[in-house]
Amino acid sequence: MALPATEHLHPAATGLDTLPAAAVLGHLLAAQGAAVQVVAQVLPQIEAAAVMMADALRGDGRLVYAGAGSSALMAVADGLELGGTFGVSADRxxxxxxxxxxxxxxxxxxxxDDADEGTRAAQVLRSGDVVIAVTASGATPYAVAVAKAARARGAKVIGIANAVGTKLFDHADVAICLATPPEVIAGSTRMGAGTAQxxxxxxxxxxxxIRLGQVHDGMMVGLVADNEKLRGRAAAMVARIAGVEAGVAAKALDAAQGAVKPAVLIALGQAPEAALGLLSDTNGNLRAAIARGL
Known part of the structure; x- marks a missing residue:
C-alpha cells in the first residue's frame, strides 16, 4: 500500500542526525516556512469556511472541532481561544x-482508528452546527467518521487535511487541502502539517x-474582561475607541460588567440599557452602533 504524502521522506532527511545543530535547525525552519506557504493556495476555501462558521453563530448552531492526535490539538487550541478572543460562549x-x-x-x-467512537461522538450534533474536522492524512477513521455522521445529522462540515483527494473531503462542504511538503522527520505531522493547520x-x-463584528480597527472588542490583564486591555480599547481618559474608560467598563462594546457606548454618553439596545439593533456591530448613537 502506498504511503500517504505525510509519510514521505524529506530531501533533507538523509544524514540529518549527523549534522551540526545549526544545520538541523535551519532545515526545520525552512520546512516550517514551506508548510506555511501552501496556505496561500486555499484562501477562497478558508473564506468560505469562515463565512460558514459565522453563519452558524449568528443562528442557533455550534462550532464543533474534531480530530485525533496532533491534528486534534491544533483544532482544540483554536476552539478554546474563541471565548477569550471573540466572546463566543463556551456552550457554542x-x-x-x-x-x-x-x-x-x-x-x-x-x-x-476507532471509527465507532467517532460515530458515537457525533450523535450530539444537529442541523445548524458546523464541524471543523482536522486530520493530516485525511483518512483518520475517527475524524472521517465524525464528518460522515455530521453530514447525516444535517450539520455542515469543514474538512482540513494535508493530502489531496482524501476520504475526509468526501464528507466536507468546504474542503481545505493543505498540501504541505514531506516532514523533515517523516510522519511527524505536529511539525509542518500542524503549523499549516x-x-x-x-x-x-x-x-x-471580524464578520461577526467582534473586531474593530484590529481590536478584539468582543472581549469580556475577567482578569487583570484583560481589564487593562479592555480599558485601553475603550479609551482609544471612545476618545476618553483612562478613568472614564474604567468606569464605563465597570458599568458594562467588563464587556468592551457596551462600555465604548457608555463612555460616549449612552446609558447602559441604551448601549445594549443599540448593539442589539445593529447585530453587535460596534461601528454601526456608534454611528447610530451619535
Missing part, C-alpha cells in the same frame, strides 16, 4: 477528540470574528 463550541481530551502527557495513538484555523476563526 464543542471539542471532540479521539480518546477524549488529555488530562496529562499521555495521548494514546490507537484511539484515532494552525495557520489555516487561525485565519478561519479570525475572519469569522
Amino acid at each position: 463550541v464543542l471539542l471532540l477528540m479521539a480518546g477524549g481530551l488529555p488530562v496529562d502527557a499521555r495521548m494514546p495513538g490507537d484511539t484515532e 494552525k495557520v489555516a484555523l487561525n485565519m478561519m476563526s479570525t475572519l469569522m470574528g
